[in-house]
Amino acid sequence: MTKLQAKNIVKHFDHNGNSVVALDGINLNVEEGDFICIVGPSGCGKSTFLNIVAGLEKPDSGEILLNGKPISDPGPDRTMVFQEGALFPWLKVIDNVEFGLKMAGIPTEERREISHRYLDMMQLTKFSDSYTYQLSTGMKQRVAIARALAMDPEILLMDEPFAALDSQTRDLLLVELQLIWERTKKTIIFVTHNISESVILGNKVEVFKNRPSRIKKEIVIDYRRPRLAEDENLQKYYHQILDELKSEVIARTKDEIQ
Amino acid sequence: MTGNIPLKKSRGSIEDAANAALLIATFIGVWQIVFMLGIWPKISLPSPAMVAETFAKIILNGSLEQSIGITLARLLGAFAISITLGTLIGFVMIKFKGFGKTLNSFSAGLLSFPSIAWVPFSILLIGFDEFGIMFVVVMSSIFSIMISTYSSIRNIPPIYVDAARNMGAHGVSLFRHVTIPAATPSLIIGLRQAWSFAWHAIIGAEILMSIVGLGHILSVGREFLDMSQVIASMITIFTIGLLVDRFILNKLEDKVRKKWGLDNHR
Numbered sequence: 001m002t003k004l005q006a007k008n009i010v011k012h013f014d015h016n017g018n019s020v021v022a023l024d025g026i027n028l029n030v031e032e033g034d035f036i037c038i039v040g041p042s043g044c045g046k047s048t049f050l051n052i053v054a055g056l057e058k059p060d061s062g063e064i065l066l067n068g069k070p071i072s073d074p075g076p077d078r079t080m081v082f083q084e085g086a087l088f089p090w091l092k093v094i095d096n097v098e099f100g101l102k103m104a105g106i107p108t109e110e111r112r113e114i115s116h117r118y119l120d121m122m123q124l125t126k127f128s129d130s131y132t133y134q135l136s137t138g139m140k141q142r143v144a145i146a147r148a149l150a151m152d153p154e155i156l157l158m159d160e161p162f163a164a165l166d167s168q169t170r171d172l173l174l175v176e177l178q179l180i181w182e183r184t185k186k187t188i189i190f191v192t193h194n195i196s197e198s199v200i201l202g203n204k205v206e207v208f209k210n211r212p213s214r215i216k217k218e219i220v221i222d223y224r225r226p227r228l229a230e231d232e233n234l235q236k237y238y239h240q241i242l243d244e245l246k247s248e249v250i251a252r253t254k255d256e257i258q
Numbered sequence: 259m260t261g262n263i264p265l266k267k268s269r270g271s272i273e274d275a276a277n278a279a280l281l282i283a284t285f286i287g288v289w290q291i292v293f294m295l296g297i298w299p300k301i302s303l304p305s306p307a308m309v310a311e312t313f314a315k316i317i318l319n320g321s322l323e324q325s326i327g328i329t330l331a332r333l334l335g336a337f338a339i340s341i342t343l344g345t346l347i348g349f350v351m352i353k354f355k356g357f358g359k360t361l362n363s364f365s366a367g368l369l370s371f372p373s374i375a376w377v378p379f380s381i382l383l384i385g386f387d388e389f390g391i392m393f394v395v396v397m398s399s400i401f402s403i404m405i406s407t408y409s410s411i412r413n414i415p416p417i418y419v420d421a422a423r424n425m426g427a428h429g430v431s432l433f434r435h436v437t438i439p440a441a442t443p444s445l446i447i448g449l450r451q452a453w454s455f456a457w458h459a460i461i462g463a464e465i466l467m468s469i470v471g472l473g474h475i476l477s478v479g480r481e482f483l484d485m486s487q488v489i490a491s492m493i494t495i496f497t498i499g500l501l502v503d504r505f506i507l508n509k510l511e512d513k514v515r516k517k518w519g520l521d522n523h524r
Binding site for chain 1: 415417418420421422423424425426427431435436439440442517518519520
């Protein structure tokens with residue numbers, strides 16, 4: 001079943017008074033239970049696309065359909081895990097996780113039950129009453145994932161959530177995220193500039209073309225899980241994506257120099 | 259980790275108290291020496307002991323207590339008005355961007371406007387009464403509250419708002435659960451500044467407009483050439499200002515900073 005559909009999404013940016021085409025007709029079908037990775041050169045508009053799906057930005061034309069219905073505003077059916085710094089420093093870990101539930105008017109007792117479940121899943125129970133500054137970057141991202149999952153969204157959006165992590169922590173979370181995906185059967189769209197990340201996580205990898213951005217190629221990765229970063233068999237997918245991306249990165253660099 | 263904190267804190271506060279005592283002792287010592295050198299006549303510069311005597315007198319006859327009570331009552335009343343109105347206007351400034359920007363520039367100009375300069379205006383507009391004095395205090399502190407509300411909210415990292423909207427917060431709930439708490443550390447700094455403006459203003463206004471209050475006993479001291487009373491009033495004003503800043507506003511700020519982890523990046 002099609003969970004989410006992006007139809008011909010176009011978005012312009014104002015850059016020093018000139019209108020720049022950021023997204024030039026993005027079409028994407030996300031099936032229920034898909035783990036989609038969007039990979040592309042930095043500045044190619046992949047985060048913009050995710051923000052549009054989240055409803056945080058509006059497209060200039062085109063529409064996003066969730067379960068066949070068009071969306072326009074942000075909503076808890078599409079929760080986002082941001083790159084970093086999106087946790088609320090004035091709330092304890094547990095209250096961060098419960099924030100969206102509270103906004104939805106869910107009674108305290110039920111909130112506690114849900115937040116405990118996800119804190120437990122992310123191995124954060126010990127830190128429920130900590131404030132976010134007391135956590136490492138990796139733990140903060142676990143909280144952010146717990147917070148997003150607690151909303152039980154139709155679709156989970158992740159915008160380079162592991163970009164700020166050290167590589168050991170990232171490898172660990174890459175495995176954990178696959179396990180969570182298998183356990184919760186969530187539909188996930190994961191944006192990254194890191195090819196290995198996309199190969200490890202995605203069952204489909206969408207390669208974005210440099211500005212004006214379109215989907216250049218979809219690569220299906222049908223390989224057993226949990227996939228590990230050091231798995232040699234993933235190399236062929238890695239190179240396949242790299243080949244697609246190389247010319248884009250070169251084009252991007254040229255753009256920037258000019 | 260947590261075991262060390264109270265220990266460190268109590269050691270720190272004993273050290274602070276010792277330093278403060280040393281500073282006060284030095285000040286009184288220098289004062290006594292200058293007095294004994296006889297550069298100024300006694301009437302112009304009394305000794306610490308003479309001022310202490312005056313203190314005893316105004317404490318015993320109740321005039322100090324009465325003055326402090328009246329001054330603080332006026333100040334708190336006016337400051338409450340200032341905070342309420344200033345915050346509300348600040349919210350309106352956020353809501354209507356063009357208006358906010360213009361008013362912000364004007365308020366910044368009025369921030370440096372001397373509080374004493376409001377006095378003649380207030381006397382003619384409102385009169386020689388409590389409300390006249392409170393008006394001066396409100397006008398001297400409200401712009402600081404307005405500017406601080408406006409800029410604190412404008413400077414909230416947009417990612418907090420994005421994250422909150424993403425989780426279904428909007429309108430009043432967004433404001434209450436994200437805008438206000440996110441702006442709090444910065445709002446408290448504004449509050450401290452406004453308090454100091456209000457404190458300047460109340461004493462100035464009382465010197466010129468009042469027949470009771472701390473500013474008044476200060477100016478009575480001058481009229482009766484009673485330097486001991488002038489100094490005793492000044493010490494009282496200084497002490498209250500210090501206590502409020504140190505034990506209320508500073509504590510509040512420390513608490514919020516600690517909760518946010520803003521003091522942990524050393």
